[in-house]
Amino acid sequence: MLSSEQFCLSLLRESKTLKTFKQIHAFVSKTGLDKDTFILGKLLIHCTITISDALHYAHNLFLKIPNPDVFMYNTLIRGLSESDTPQRSIPLFVQMRRQLSLPPDSFSFAFILKAAGNFRSLKAGIQLHRQAIGFGLDTHLFVGTTLVSMYAESGSVQSAQKVFDEMFEPNVVAWNAIVTAYFRCGEVNGAERIFNRMPFRNLTSLNVMLAGYTKAGEVDLARELFSQMPLKDVVSWSTMIVGFAHNGCFNEAFGFFRELQRGGMAPNEVSLTGVLHACAQAGAFDFGKILHGYMQKSGHLQIISVNNALLDTYSRCGFVGMARLVFEDMLEKKNIVSWTSMMAGLAMHGYGKEAIELFHQMVDFGIWPDGITFISLLYACSHAGLMEEGYRYFTQMSKIYGIQPAVEHYGCMVDLYGRAGQLQKAYEFVVQMPIPPTDIIWRTLLGACSIHGNVKLAEQVKERLSDLDPNDSGDHVLLSNVYAVAGKWKDVAAVRRSMTDMRIKKTPGWSMIEVDKTMYRFVAGEGQNEIYKEAYDKLKEIMLRITVEGGYVPEVGSVLHDIEGEEKEFAVLLHSEKLAVAFGIARLRDRRPIRIVKNLRICRDCHSVMQLISKVYRLEIVVRDRSRFHSFENGTCSCRDYW
DNA sequence: ATAGGGTTAG
Numbered sequence: 001m002l003s004s005e006q007f008c009l010s011l012l013r014e015s016k017t018l019k020t021f022k023q024i025h026a027f028v029s030k031t032g033l034d035k036d037t038f039i040l041g042k043l044l045i046h047c048t049i050t051i052s053d054a055l056h057y058a059h060n061l062f063l064k065i066p067n068p069d070v071f072m073y074n075t076l077i078r079g080l081s082e083s084d085t086p087q088r089s090i091p092l093f094v095q096m097r098r099q100l101s102l103p104p105d106s107f108s109f110a111f112i113l114k115a116a117g118n119f120r121s122l123k124a125g126i127q128l129h130r131q132a133i134g135f136g137l138d139t140h141l142f143v144g145t146t147l148v149s150m151y152a153e154s155g156s157v158q159s160a161q162k163v164f165d166e167m168f169e170p171n172v173v174a175w176n177a178i179v180t181a182y183f184r185c186g187e188v189n190g191a192e193r194i195f196n197r198m199p200f201r202n203l204t205s206l207n208v209m210l211a212g213y214t215k216a217g218e219v220d221l222a223r224e225l226f227s228q229m230p231l232k233d234v235v236s237w238s239t240m241i242v243g244f245a246h247n248g249c250f251n252e253a254f255g256f257f258r259e260l261q262r263g264g265m266a267p268n269e270v271s272l273t274g275v276l277h278a279c280a281q282a283g284a285f286d287f288g289k290i291l292h293g294y295m296q297k298s299g300h301l302q303i304i305s306v307n308n309a310l311l312d313t314y315s316r317c318g319f320v321g322m323a324r325l326v327f328e329d330m331l332e333k334k335n336i337v338s339w340t341s342m343m344a345g346l347a348m349h350g351y352g353k354e355a356i357e358l359f360h361q362m363v364d365f366g367i368w369p370d371g372i373t374f375i376s377l378l379y380a381c382s383h384a385g386l387m388e389e390g391y392r393y394f395t396q397m398s399k400i401y402g403i404q405p406a407v408e409h410y411g412c413m414v415d416l417y418g419r420a421g422q423l424q425k426a427y428e429f430v431v432q433m434p435i436p437p438t439d440i441i442w443r444t445l446l447g448a449c450s451i452h453g454n455v456k457l458a459e460q461v462k463e464r465l466s467d468l469d470p471n472d473s474g475d476h477v478l479l480s481n482v483y484a485v486a487g488k489w490k491d492v493a494a495v496r497r498s499m500t501d502m503r504i505k506k507t508p509g510w511s512m513i514e515v516d517k518t519m520y521r522f523v524a525g526e527g528q529n530e531i532y533k534e535a536y537d538k539l540k541e542i543m544l545r546i547t548v549e550g551g552y553v554p555e556v557g558s559v560l561h562d563i564e565g566e567e568k569e570f571a572v573l574l575h576s577e578k579l580a581v582a583f584g585i586a587r588l589r590d591r592r593p594i595r596i597v598k599n600l601r602i603c604r605d606c607h608s609v610m611q612l613i614s615k616v617y618r619l620e621i622v623v624r625d626r627s628r629f630h631s632f633e634n635g636t637c638s639c640r641d642y643w
Numbered sequence: 644a645t646a647g648g649g650t651t652a653g
Contacts (some may be wrong), residue, residue, distance in 0.1 A: 208649065211650055
């Protein structure tokens, strides 16, 4: 015979959704079981930790408890510390501290310090550390480890080391935390030194090293260590896949994912989101589709984060319709990341109005937008030329939604005005910003000057950039492009000379194309191998055909060279997107669109070449450049020459 | 009585 208490607990164990939880809650209130503090504690932690997206409900439940105990406080502090507003846990901790009958325990400090680390407040962290000392809990194994992580998050590796040194018997978890602290603060050598001194290691310690190395950009060191590891778990594999994706090693990410599967280990949501992220960056649609097929069978499509990554992959591969299908299939499981990614996807394909509509649907659905949502929304307005709408949402974000615009939002506004040709307005906006404009803000404005050929303003803006970040090659190239479009070849030459004097090299443009599930990368002016030869040969044939059949005339304005005539034409001919498209046509096996991913913005000449190829060859070409998608079909582009 | 620290994602 079950007691009503046991019955209630067994019901809770089965409850995974807020809906079933509410039923249990109603039942418990009716039977008066909620007078039992143990049951009440169980209800609170279940709602906070087990049920996803129910923190709001948990908070309300907590507020109705007349005299919450330490466990209840700790539970809600924990929930808030893991939320996107960890600073909200502080007032709760303060409230608990006011009640002297409720002394905080090691759990309280572990959770509240985690929160301080999450919102990177060294000030709050130091104060909490002092209080922990007062309760004699600072050397507690768990509290001490959290202190180490908190100081690392706040950038103070010395304090982390000091806390660690005072711990009585640090175990392997504490050692791992201090190694991570060094990596976190950018000290790879320090991390290695501690790692070599560790008295004991397990697999996780090696995984810590793998993660640290890849985050520091040391892919080769990670690879070397990985190959020496006698035992590897799914975290080791996922770490490598994610690390490759972060460092632009896409084929390696694909290869490791395949090997993980071949070894009989089951990929988890992290390895999957990692490899999808690689597909998204590389524009690897074919590999992405294979992953989608795998996930349909494996059951990973139940996981929200995996769906979000898949959605993003489809949009970044140029298939915004597929992205929309994934999005709709998520039904009511869509979270703020899903909505924001879908808005960004529509925006980068030029569907500004649709992105705005989605924003309103999201709000109606009951999801409150955050700062990132507004970046997508403003980006959508700017890429669709919706200047007034953009300004309206910028005003609304603080007035209606209570979100203070960050520098990124100001950047979106500069882009919005600049792209639309309102350069004076954009400049005035920058000058009256309440926060100091960063190099990125000025660079956005310089980009707009380059699109609209405003030499005078470009020179002014470049001055500011020379103070903030004089060595950015892109800035020099933009300025030189402004001069080139205006036909000021002497000034172009001067920029080029100063670049040589300052030893600034132009960031090489590259373009990638996926053929047979492998990414091929072309760099302008490079290449002696067979692949390049194949591309060059095809390109010559293509250029001849579009000249004869399409009336192509080279546009040499966007070339950074103080060279004349024929040579200039030759330089544009070498642009990487032309090589990639030629290679794609050479290897063409069906009428599928040719898809290219490029690291910089597409130039005018390449843009018109793509238009002509799409017409003469009756082929669809999709180019994802640094800022948006261009879909070429029958001689026109989806960007309507607005980029 | 109930829970917690280190590695992979967003």
